[in-house]
Ligand SMILES: Nc1nc2c(ncn2[C@@H]2O[C@H](COP(=O)(O)OP(=O)(O)OP(=O)(O)O)[C@@H](O)[C@H]2O)c(=O)[nH]1
């Protein structure tokens with residue numbers, strides 16, 4: 001998708017109601033610090049609209065990013081943040097669960113796993129729970145820039161094995177640094193969401209208008225001065241005549 005405008009439209013805290021959005025949504029879940037907000041920034045071509053931090057537990061709300069007035073990317077709070085107390089952890093879990101159950105426009109869930117490490121028990125629980133709830137999570141193996149190219153396939157296989165993924169599950173290596181995997185993720189997003197009719201019509205109209213525009217003329221090449229029989233300037237003419245006189 002060509003990103004034209006993005007904005008953080010809704011922020012849901014523990015007590016807020018999940019918005020009844022009219023546009024399709026895709027959501028990103030994963031343990032704290034795995035790179036959810038960084039991925040969302042990369043998808044939106046923004047550096048820091050979604051706040052990121054090297055300290056786990058940065059995103060503690062459900063954040064809805066409106067993209068092109070056509071769809072939402074949903075940033076979920078990270079689970080497994082060791083420093084949060086049990087009560088808060090339970091509430092974040094409830095928020096994620098509540099969102100996944102309540103949203104009427106959720107079209108796909110991406111589960112992010114750090115490519116460097118074996119999926120944790122929490123990751124396994126989250127994956128199993130999602131599958132049990134009827135979702136077919138797409139796995140994103142984050143921070144692929146931290147591995148050598150040779151190791152990437154091996155680690156993708158490790159993630160598949162430990163999560164015991166359902167047959168046909170897609171695992172995409174992704175890096176917010178190199179943007180590896182960005183296009184593949186967008187392709188999946190675009191294949192699962194339905195864009196609003198108004199948006200499609202406006203895009204088509206723009207495309208047609210562009211096609212109708214006359215092709216831009218090629219800039220004229222500067223004509224080079226060519227040697228001709230006739231001298232072009234009077235001075236040159238005089239010089240030539242002088243030469244002839246001398247020869248005589
Ligand atoms: N090298 C590298 N670092 C990354 C990548 N993605 C995220 N990071 C770093 O990992 C840290 C956490 O990233 P966030 O995007 O804030 O992670 P999060 O999953 O949103 O974390 P919470 O909001 O706490 O749940 C930050 O320091 C990022 O710069 C990546 O692809 N490569």
Ligand SMILES: [Mg+2]
Pocket residue numbers: 036037038051052058059075
């Ligand atoms: Mg975050």
